[in-house]
Amino acid sequence: MKSIDLSSVSALEPYVQPGAREPILLTSRGQTLAAVVPVANEDDLEDLMLSRSAEFDAILQRSQERLEQEGGLSSDEVRRRLGL
Numbered sequence: 373m374k375s376i377d378l379s380s381v382s383a384l385e386p387y388v389q390p391g392a393r394e395p396i397l398l399t400s401r402g403q404t405l406a407a408v409v410p411v412a413n414e415d416d417l418e419d420l421m422l423s424r425s426a427e428f429d430a431i432l433q434r435s436q437e438r439l440e441q442e443g444g445l446s447s448d449e450v451r452r453r454l455g456l
Contacts, residue, residue, distance in 0.1 A: 373421060373424070384396065384408065387408075388408060388410075392410040393410055394410070395407045395408060395409045395410065396408040
């Protein structure tokens with residue numbers, strides 16, 4: 373993920389302020405090219421980065437396939453095994 377300072381894109385500055393809630397779409401000749409998405413906190417940033425990560429997506433896919441092949445444990449069983 374790339375990062376640029378807001379001062380280098382002054383046209384966006386009026387639209388990107390603390391507390392902003394709506395994404396801003398960047399267009400060229402009527403086509404949407406990118407979106408500027410507000411990030412309220414570190415959790416939002418982490419969620420955004422993971423949602424765009426091909427590596428994380430592959431981990432989730434492998435986990436889902438393994439769960440389907442091997443089965444899993446219920447939350448009650450995990451608690452029992454951990455003595456909770």
